[in-house]
Amino acid sequence: xxxxxxxxxxxxxxxxxxxxxxxxxxxxxxxxxxxxxxxxxxxxxxxxxxxxxxxxxxxxxxxxxxxxxxxxxxxxxxxxxxxxxxxxxxxxxxxxxxxxxxxxxxxxxxxxxxxxxxxxxxxxxxxxxxxxxxxxxxxxxxxxxxxxxxxxx
Amino acid sequence: xxxxxxxxxxxxxxxxxxxxxxxxxxxxxxxxxxxxxxxxxxxxxxxxxxxxxxxxxxxxxxxxxxxxxxxxxxxxxxxxxxxxxxxxxxxxxxxxxxxxxxxxxxxxxxxxxxxxxxxxxxxxxxxxxxxxxxxxxxxxxxxxxxxxxxxxxxxxxxxxxxxxxxxxxxxxxxxxxxxxxxxxxxxxxxxxxxxxxxxxxxxxxxxxxxxxxxxxxxxxxxxxxxxxxxxxxxxxxxxxxxxxxx
Numbered sequence: 001x002x003x004x005x006x007x008x009x010x011x012x013x014x015x016x017x018x019x020x021x022x023x024x025x026x027x028x029x030x031x032x033x034x035x036x037x038x039x040x041x042x043x044x045x046x047x048x049x050x051x052x053x054x055x056x057x058x059x060x061x062x063x064x065x066x067x068x069x070x071x072x073x074x075x076x077x078x079x080x081x082x083x084x085x086x087x088x089x090x091x092x093x094x095x096x097x098x099x100x101x102x103x104x105x106x107x108x109x110x111x112x113x114x115x116x117x118x119x120x121x122x123x124x125x126x127x128x129x130x131x132x133x134x135x136x137x138x139x140x141x142x143x144x145x146x147x148x149x150x151x152x153x
Numbered sequence: 154x155x156x157x158x159x160x161x162x163x164x165x166x167x168x169x170x171x172x173x174x175x176x177x178x179x180x181x182x183x184x185x186x187x188x189x190x191x192x193x194x195x196x197x198x199x200x201x202x203x204x205x206x207x208x209x210x211x212x213x214x215x216x217x218x219x220x221x222x223x224x225x226x227x228x229x230x231x232x233x234x235x236x237x238x239x240x241x242x243x244x245x246x247x248x249x250x251x252x253x254x255x256x257x258x259x260x261x262x263x264x265x266x267x268x269x270x271x272x273x274x275x276x277x278x279x280x281x282x283x284x285x286x287x288x289x290x291x292x293x294x295x296x297x298x299x300x301x302x303x304x305x306x307x308x309x310x311x312x313x314x315x316x317x318x319x320x321x322x323x324x325x326x327x328x329x330x331x332x333x334x335x336x337x338x339x340x341x342x343x344x345x346x347x348x349x350x351x352x353x354x355x356x357x358x359x360x361x362x363x364x365x366x367x368x369x370x371x372x373x374x375x376x377x378x379x380x381x382x383x384x385x386x387x388x389x390x391x392x393x394x395x396x397x398x399x
């Protein structure tokens with residue numbers, strides 16, 4: 001599978017390494033040339049030697065997307081640090097390049113929900129954190145009246 | 154703008170454009186709320202606009218809702234960030250069914266993304282200034298004043314060249330391409346609406362409304378030969394240049 005990841009921060013770079021290790025073709029696009037070194041954390045040779053691709057540019061630049069290989073990508077991941085950028089580039093991948101699977105990281109749960117309805121697969125870290133905290137706190141507060149009343153304890 | 158009276162408008166981004174625009178709209182009698190995400194800028198603008206400016210990031214839905222987007226009939230996004238302007242207008246149109254949206258494009262290269270997501274009309278200051286330059290330095294022969302691509306209609310401003318075949322001819326005798334109408338002539342600084350008896354002079358500036366497909370035909374017929382003659386010798390280069398008859 002060919003995976004294009006735009007935004008090579010902690011999330012994007014870690015995902016890229018794992019997917020490359022799983023044997024997929026991985027291409028990364030980031031506007032910061034220094035983010036390349038984050039890809040190589042823990043690798044024995046360079047990102048390119050391991051078979052990865054890296055392009056400097058933003059997801060709004062069509063030329064950069066083409067260089068990064070968007071036309072052959074099976075999966076497009078928008079994982080920059082900006083919600084708005086992720087939402088825009090995910091829609092470019094979906095509508096203009098018709099990439100089969102498009103996933104965007106959106107921090108704002110309310111917007112994540114709406115764009116999910118518009119056909120963009122979204123991962124909302126805020127939502128995940130809220131759910132984990134809620135379930136953890138409920139476990140700690142286990143047996144309380146509130147929980148008993150809800151019947152989900 | 155009288156026909157807009159009574160409408161509720163949201164303006165997003167209290168930079169120079171947003172602030173001045175809001176002030177003009179309020180003076181024209183409209184109900185307007187301006188939204189600004191930067192606290193310091195908000196406090197500055199708030200001294201003048203008071204309750205009509207709201208602090209918050211308009212790309213978050215709850216901020217738009219608190220600003221009353223559900224009853225807004227127009228949303229104008231003029232922040233310095235194209236992604237913000239694009240998404241605010243997209244959400245306004247698609248989620249809240251706002252009738253009219255206007256987006257500012259900061260980087261003209263991003264226009265294609267506004268088209269892709271169906272956000273229009275958009276305004277680009279860079280493009281407006283480029284058009285003014287085209288007007289002052291007419292190496293392209295014509296200036297696009299209005300393009301309604303979907304409606305297949307445009308209005309152009311064209312100069313009648315010195316040696317053009319239409320010089321000293323009556324408008325009624327012109328052999329204009331089908332789908333084109335001359336709507337005004339500017340001569341020696343004064344404009345008028347031509348009749349069939351109007352005789353065209355070299356140096357007249359003509360406004361025409363037309364189907365974009367006959368643009369080249371019209372340009373070559375009216376025979377652009379350069380406003381001051383010397384432009385003819387100038388290099389006609391670049392992908393956007395429109396040399397005569399091309």
